[in-house]
Every structure is written in C-alpha cells, then in structure tokens.
Amino acid sequence: MNIKASSQVLGVIGDPIAHSFSPDMHNAAIDALGVDFCYVAFHVSPDRVGEAVNGLRGLEILGLNVTIPHKLAVMEHVDRISEEALAVGAVNTIHNEDGNLTGHNTDVYGVVKAIERVVGVTTFPENCVVLGAGGAARAVTYALGSRDEVKQVTVMNRTVERAESLAADMEKITGKRIVPEALDAPTEARVFGDARLVVNTTSVGMHPKTDASPLLDPAHVRPDLILYDTVFNPLETQMMREFKAQGAPAFGGLDMLVFQGARSFEIWTGIEPPTDVMKQAVVGRFA
Ligand SMILES: NC(=O)c1ccc[n+]([C@@H]2O[C@H](COP(=O)([O-])OP(=O)(O)OC[C@H]3O[C@@H](n4cnc5c(N)ncnc54)[C@H](OP(=O)(O)O)[C@@H]3O)[C@@H](O)[C@H]2O)c1
Structure with a gap:
C-alpha cells in the first residue's frame, strides 16, 4: 500500500480495537481498486468519543466505521442521522462531507x-x-x-x-x-x-x-x-x-461483516468495492 500526502483517510473507532478485521478488509479493497485512500484503526476510549468525532472535521477524515461500545454515543456528535440508523438506534458509519457529518447504519x-x-x-x-x-x-x-x-x-x-x-x-x-x-x-x-x-x-x-x-x-x-x-x-x-x-x-x-463494510465504503467513496477481495482478506486472518 502506497500512502501519499494526497491519500484520503478512512478508519474505525472502538474500544478495544487492535483486533479489528476492518483495516484488513478495507485496505485490501483499496489495493485492488488502486485508489488513493487508506484505512486505519483508532483506539477511542468512551470519554473521548465527542473529541474523536469532532476530529473528523478538524483532520478532514472522510469516513469512519464505529464499533463496540461507541455506536450509540456517536449519535449526539453528528449533524444528521440516516432513517435506518435512527430506526435501529445505532450508527456504525460516519460520512464527512465538507465538515457535515452523517451517521448511517450499514448492518x-x-x-x-x-x-x-x-x-x-x-x-x-x-x-x-x-x-x-x-x-x-x-x-x-x-x-x-x-x-x-x-x-x-x-x-x-x-x-x-x-x-x-x-x-x-x-x-x-x-x-x-x-x-x-x-x-x-x-x-x-x-x-x-x-x-x-x-x-x-x-x-x-x-x-x-x-x-x-x-x-x-x-x-x-x-x-x-x-x-x-x-x-x-x-x-x-x-x-x-x-x-x-x-x-x-x-x-x-x-x-454480513463484508457487506456492511462494502456499503460503508460505497457511502464514503461512491465506489462499489470488490467484496470477494474483502472477504479473502478477513479469511486470511484465520489462516
Ligand atoms: N457479522 C457482522 O457484521 C456483525 C455486526 C454486528 C454484530 N455482530 C455480532 O453480533 C453479536 C452481538 O453484538 P451486539 O453489538 O448486539 O452486542 P450486545 O449489544 O452486547 O448484545 C449481546 C446480546 O447477547 C446476549 N448474550 C450475551 N451473553 C449471553 C449468554 N451467556 N446467554 C444468552 N444470551 C447472551 C445478550 O443478552 P442480554 O440482553 O440478556 O444480556 C444480548 O442480547 C456479536 O457476536 C457480534 O460479533 C456481527
């Protein structure tokens, strides 16, 4: 993976996060597509959720996945919540459009x-x-x-x-x-x-x-x-x-993990990612 000054950043927040499969899955899709993004994992403790979400605006991070235990807590820090996320009562994806943050639920x-x-x-x-x-x-x-x-x-x-x-x-x-x-x-x-x-x-x-x-x-x-x-x-x-x-x-x-991730990727980038590549990246972690 070639991370450049122009690369747009995507990521996941959670606590714990070090064992997440999401970076493997999304970076495999980014590599396969040859597009200028990178996906990283951020450890965020519960008392820092607001600062982490606001950091998206400050750092112009394009999108985040949100995992346990922050799926509820992030809701009060975004500008808009999609109909599905509102119905479910949880956000697992945040999309940053010029500082405007929308919470989605792709599960x-x-x-x-x-x-x-x-x-x-x-x-x-x-x-x-x-x-x-x-x-x-x-x-x-x-x-x-x-x-x-x-x-x-x-x-x-x-x-x-x-x-x-x-x-x-x-x-x-x-x-x-x-x-x-x-x-x-x-x-x-x-x-x-x-x-x-x-x-x-x-x-x-x-x-x-x-x-x-x-x-x-x-x-x-x-x-x-x-x-x-x-x-x-x-x-x-x-x-x-x-x-x-x-x-x-x-x-x-x-x-389900692969398809929720693929939907998040599409929301952020407008590109439909290769789900077979994403799945193989996760399976590879079990090898
Ligand atoms: N494939 C995917 O993409 C995907 C996406 C999201 C979640 N998941 C999976 O879904 C699972 C739950 O996640 P979550 O976020 O819903 O967690 P959660 O909010 O903590 O809910 C856990 C559920 O498991 C029940 N439970 C826990 N221990 C139990 C036990 N010993 N006996 C019977 N029931 C028990 C809880 O029952 P009580 O209410 O009685 O505590 C509760 O209903 C996880 O395994 C996660 O990996 C998968």
Whole structure:
C-alpha cells in the first residue's frame, strides 16, 4: 500500500480495537481498486468519543466505521442521522462531507445482502426468529421487519425485558408483529416449530468461548430451519455445527461483516468495492 500526502483517510473507532478485521478488509479493497485512500484503526476510549468525532472535521477524515461500545454515543456528535440508523438506534458509519457529518447504519444492508446472496433466500420467510436483543438484534429485527413478505419476527432474549423493549420499538417502526420471548427450552421448542429462519445476534459462541452455543436443544432444529449466525469469529460457530448435524443449513456472520463494510465504503467513496477481495482478506486472518 502506497500512502501519499494526497491519500484520503478512512478508519474505525472502538474500544478495544487492535483486533479489528476492518483495516484488513478495507485496505485490501483499496489495493485492488488502486485508489488513493487508506484505512486505519483508532483506539477511542468512551470519554473521548465527542473529541474523536469532532476530529473528523478538524483532520478532514472522510469516513469512519464505529464499533463496540461507541455506536450509540456517536449519535449526539453528528449533524444528521440516516432513517435506518435512527430506526435501529445505532450508527456504525460516519460520512464527512465538507465538515457535515452523517451517521448511517450499514448492518441493516449487511445482513439482508448476506441472507440474499449467501444463504440464497430472496423471498424471506413469513416467520423469522432473532436471538438476542442488543445492538445487532435491533439492526436485524429492523431489516427483517422492513421486508414486505415478513409477517412476524420473534425476538428471544436471556433478559426478556430487553426483548420487550426492542419489540415495542420495532413494532411501531415496521408495523409488523414483533413478539418478545424468553430464551429458554420450552419457548425455543414452540417458536422454532413455526419459523423458517433463525438469526443469532447474541454474542454466545464468539471467540474466545467458541464451545458455547445459544441453542438450548438440537432436537428443536428441523432440516428446513435456516440459521444465519452473525458471529464471524470463529468462521464456523458451535451453533452452526449443531444445525448442520440436524441436516439444517447454517451460515456465519463473515458475509454480513463484508457487506456492511462494502456499503460503508460505497457511502464514503461512491465506489462499489470488490467484496470477494474483502472477504479473502478477513479469511486470511484465520489462516
Ligand atoms: N457479522 C457482522 O457484521 C456483525 C455486526 C454486528 C454484530 N455482530 C455480532 O453480533 C453479536 C452481538 O453484538 P451486539 O453489538 O448486539 O452486542 P450486545 O449489544 O452486547 O448484545 C449481546 C446480546 O447477547 C446476549 N448474550 C450475551 N451473553 C449471553 C449468554 N451467556 N446467554 C444468552 N444470551 C447472551 C445478550 O443478552 P442480554 O440482553 O440478556 O444480556 C444480548 O442480547 C456479536 O457476536 C457480534 O460479533 C456481527
């Protein structure tokens, strides 16, 4: 990579940030395209979020990705928030246009594209399930609830009050039936019985606790129930293995990561990046 005085800077802020895959992914796209950008990771502590976002204006940094734990905090420091980011209640991308900062949420696009392209489902099932009620669950529930063909999304969470609050918000925004439920075995048996797509947005199974799974009983998995696990580290989660063992299709979160990154890149640069190159750059980190 040839960083020059003219190179426009892109980056990601988070805490911690040193293990982020985003610099690998975006710099691989920049190299492949031969364009004059570079992408770096900035460690930003929670008490410095405002200064970091204002720094975009001062340093004329073109764009940032925002990761845990700053996706909410940055919202009060930008000038405008896109409709999607407002609906989700989180910003993962900031675009600086001559000092005017817009907050976007590209996780919504990322999960839809991953399910369409990689899972191969273009008409989403009427009845979908989301496991978890954190930030990723809000993006996924909004994405699913915004599809015309989806009639109901059930949100199952360990802390049921969070599922209730998410469901109330998303029901208002999407106009669909969003049903909050507890994450326990009897509920899993009932809810999985009616669904065709489950999206895991809990952090269960994520590195380093890779033996863990949010699935309570593999007997609840039918071969026609699709799993999309948003966890991307490891590439194959314990939950994916459990679904596959029941003959059910299961896909990991890497493609969502790549597509949300690709959408951010396009917002900043107006260029559609090569997603296969971006994906290979992340896979290379696991080699
Ligand atoms: N592929 C992608 O591009 C992408 C994008 C965004 C996020 N993600 C993934 O999504 C996951 C969640 O991220 P997030 O930002 O939504 O995090 P978050 O806001 O902290 O939410 C974490 C969720 O996991 C649940 N959870 C945590 N430990 C649990 C346990 N032991 N048993 C049952 N549930 C548990 C939490 O339940 P409680 O409410 O009960 O605590 C909550 O619903 C992460 O693995 C992240 O890598 C992937």
